[in-house]
Amino acid sequence: MAPLRSLETEYPIIDSNFQNFCASHGIFSVEDFVLHDLYELAAFAEQEPTSERLKEGITRVLAIIDNQHQPCLNGMELLEDAMKNKHVLSTGFEGVDLLLQGGLREGLLTELVGPSSSGKTQFCLQTAANVAVKHAGRVVYFDTGNSFSPQRIAHFVGKISGSAFYQAKDKVLQKAMSNIVYHSVFDIFTMFDVLCQLEFELRSQMGRGRYLVQLIIIDAISSLITPVLGGGSQGRALMISAGFLLKKLADEYNVAVLVINHTVGGEGGISKPALGESWKSVPHVRLLLSHKHGSNICNISILKHPSMASGKAAKFVIYEA
Amino acid sequence: MTAKGWIDGDETAGDMLSRLLTEQLPFLLLPPLHRLPLRVGNVVELVGPSASAKTQILMQAAISCILPKEWKDVHYGGLGRLVMFIDLDCRFDVLRFSQMLKHRIMEANGLSNEVQWDEKVGDLKKSRSKRKPSISCDEELFALCMRRFLYVRCYDSFEFLATLKTLHCRLQQESEAHGIRFYFLMIDSIGAFHWVDRACRPLPVRFNNRKSLSLRCLSETVVQEIRNLLLVHPMVVIASKAIITVDKNSANEVKWKFGKWFAPDTSYSDNIKSNTEHFKYHEYMPSVWQTFVTHRIVVQPTGSEFFILENVSIVRIKSSQSIYRNGYCHHSNLWTNLLWEMLVSLLYLDVLPWLI
Numbered sequence: 001m002a003p004l005r006s007l008e009t010e011y012p013i014i015d016s017n018f019q020n021f022c023a024s025h026g027i028f029s030v031e032d033f034v035l036h037d038l039y040e041l042a043a044f045a046e047q048e049p050t051s052e053r054l055k056e057g058i059t060r061v062l063a064i065i066d067n068q069h070q071p072c073l074n075g076m077e078l079l080e081d082a083m084k085n086k087h088v089l090s091t092g093f094e095g096v097d098l099l100l101q102g103g104l105r106e107g108l109l110t111e112l113v114g115p116s117s118s119g120k121t122q123f124c125l126q127t128a129a130n131v132a133v134k135h136a137g138r139v140v141y142f143d144t145g146n147s148f149s150p151q152r153i154a155h156f157v158g159k160i161s162g163s164a165f166y167q168a169k170d171k172v173l174q175k176a177m178s179n180i181v182y183h184s185v186f187d188i189f190t191m192f193d194v195l196c197q198l199e200f201e202l203r204s205q206m207g208r209g210r211y212l213v214q215l216i217i218i219d220a221i222s223s224l225i226t227p228v229l230g231g232g233s234q235g236r237a238l239m240i241s242a243g244f245l246l247k248k249l250a251d252e253y254n255v256a257v258l259v260i261n262h263t264v265g266g267e268g269g270i271s272k273p274a275l276g277e278s279w280k281s282v283p284h285v286r287l288l289l290s291h292k293h294g295s296n297i298c299n300i301s302i303l304k305h306p307s308m309a310s311g312k313a314a315k316f317v318i319y320e321a
Numbered sequence: 322m323t324a325k326g327w328i329d330g331d332e333t334a335g336d337m338l339s340r341l342l343t344e345q346l347p348f349l350l351l352p353p354l355h356r357l358p359l360r361v362g363n364v365v366e367l368v369g370p371s372a373s374a375k376t377q378i379l380m381q382a383a384i385s386c387i388l389p390k391e392w393k394d395v396h397y398g399g400l401g402r403l404v405m406f407i408d409l410d411c412r413f414d415v416l417r418f419s420q421m422l423k424h425r426i427m428e429a430n431g432l433s434n435e436v437q438w439d440e441k442v443g444d445l446k447k448s449r450s451k452r453k454p455s456i457s458c459d460e461e462l463f464a465l466c467m468r469r470f471l472y473v474r475c476y477d478s479f480e481f482l483a484t485l486k487t488l489h490c491r492l493q494q495e496s497e498a499h500g501i502r503f504y505f506l507m508i509d510s511i512g513a514f515h516w517v518d519r520a521c522r523p524l525p526v527r528f529n530n531r532k533s534l535s536l537r538c539l540s541e542t543v544v545q546e547i548r549n550l551l552l553v554h555p556m557v558v559i560a561s562k563a564i565i566t567v568d569k570n571s572a573n574e575v576k577w578k579f580g581k582w583f584a585p586d587t588s589y590s591d592n593i594k595s596n597t598e599h600f601k602y603h604e605y606m607p608s609v610w611q612t613f614v615t616h617r618i619v620v621q622p623t624g625s626e627f628f629i630l631e632n633v634s635i636v637r638i639k640s641s642q643s644i645y646r647n648g649y650c651h652h653s654n655l656w657t658n659l660l661w662e663m664l665v666s667l668l669y670l671d672v673l674p675w676l677i
Binding site for chain 2: 026027028031032034035036037038039062065066068069070071072073074075076078079081082232233234236237238239240241244247248251277278280281284304306307310
């Protein structure tokens with residue numbers, strides 16, 4: 001946070017006299033200002049010989065603080081933004097799209113939970129392929145276990161485009177593949193690094209109309225978070241921060257975020273989503289995936305959704321190559 | 322002030338009572354909670370684990386607040402006041418909110434749940450109702466209500482504090498623009514940044530009087546700011562708080578301590594553990610926040626797929642007599658096939674007699 005000293009060039013009202021006055025009350029930065037009771041400070045300023053100028057300075061800093069938080073919107077503005085900018089991205093699975101009223105919604109953080117080999121990665125690959133072809137949007141794919149398969153994506157793309165002509169198919173494939181940006185990450189810090197870069201890119205794009213990234217996939221976020229959990233609050237802090245960063249990206253740049261979570265054995269041998277109770281309040285939507293051994297039919301059910309009852313379920317098929 | 326004036330006091334108890342009775346507004350929480358005697362200036366904490374409908378309760382209360390009492394000869398029973406919603410969880414779904422508001426408006430117009438609302442065409446598909454309200458009127462009311470709802474989201478404690486610091490001017494502007502005052506300040510949820518702030522260990526400060534960005538100091542400032550705000554804008558503060566239960570009883574064997582319903586209030590401690598025997602959780606908010614809270618509502622969903630059991634405990638603290646009741650209701654195969662909005666409307670219609 002900016003020290004008051006650095007604000008002087010931009011705002012001449014914050015001069016050395018004002019800085020000294022603030023320093024005498026233990027205020028050196030804008031952050032200190034936020035922690036301080038400003039009514040009290042104004043009362044102290046009253047006693048100073050240059051009270052008018054000091055109070056003007058306080059108002060100025062308050063105006064700076066006012067720009068530090070997200071804009072305050074009324075319900076109509078919010079709704080307009082949601083209608084105009086938050087589109088629904090089809091996953092390409094008919095059953096899932098029906099269940100979720102169209103698919104993954106931009107602005108939301110969707111979590112997909114499932115045991116090992118329940119089709120989580122296949123779900124991600126299919127969704128990535130579908131968004132890249134049908135919505136022509138950029139997909140940022142975080143892979144934590146080298147499970148990403150470009151061949152499989154190509155296969156899905158071929159199925160989606162469905163064109164008989166070789167050349168047309170090739171063109172679609174070229175375009176779709178270049179729309180998917182792949183990142184191999186093995187620890188949470190690399191993920192933060194890439195996400196922050198992405199945020200910077202998106203912010204610089206902002207003036208130029210449409211933001212290109214439509215979907216962020218993290219397969220699997222639990223393998224990044226689990227190693228830092230346990231032993232003190234640092235791990236949990238990282239987990240919650242990651243959640244806030246993803247939700248911020250999702251809302252501000254109209255991106256749908258899909259994260260994958262594993263399951264762990266709970267009480268009585270019933271498996272439950274990993275990452276514990278504190279994670280529960282992070283995602284908007286939680287979906288549970290299960291898969292019967294030996295068939296390619298997957299079962300997906302809603303664990304949590306802002307506007308749907310939990311427990312609703314649907315079936316979908318993952319086709320073999 | 323002269324000594325005489327000081328002894329005389331401000332008003333008699335009778336005056337005060339009549340003043341309070343006229344000031345008291347109908348409280349707008351869902352039916353089991355509407356009996357909670359709340360007044361402007363109270364700070365209510367809505368406590369419950371994840372997925373216990375905390376945000377739903379807030380949204381319902383907000384809708385009741387922004388709806389007018391009457392509009393074009395239709396009774397809506399609302400309060401016609403403004404709501405400020407501070408979203409710390411960043412999970413507020415405006416589509417859901419607008420859906421619920423439309424549902425309430427249609428309900429008041431005597432339209433049943435099954436009527437399909439088609440926004441694009443702007444007419445009602447197949448309405449069985451005798452009374453057909455004009456749609457333009459509804460849209461107008463809808464827009465009016467939505468504008469009475471103010472929303473801001475925060476991604477960290479600093480943004481939250483910056484929001485609170487500058488909220489006064491914003492509330493003033495909005496009040497003047499609408500010509501009505503705020504009734505609710507909602508915070509969802511107050512403990513959202515707990516883990517991040519707890520892990521943040523600020524460097525030792527070089528100056529004695531400089532405040533550090535510690536968890537305690539942040540909470541103190543939050544409380545102080547809300548307190549300052551309440552002086553200028555008398556409102557009811559409702560803050561939801563997600564908690565981690567340490568409930569040993571699983572959903573299948575919930576024990577009800579009926580004998581404890583009107584148990585005398587034991588001295589209030591920082592830990593709620595002793596108060597509600599079947600519902601235990603770790604209190605993690607600093608004591609400065611806890612002492613700021615005047616009412617605490619505990620919501621807890623305890624239901625397997627075929628057994629719905631909602632328990633609402635109201636623990637009113639800081640008073641010699643504790644209001645502490647439990648209510649429960651069994652509804653087999655209700656939960657599973659039910660959409661959330663239907664459940665919420667059932668709750669609204671007081672079908673579930675939670676409080677006995």
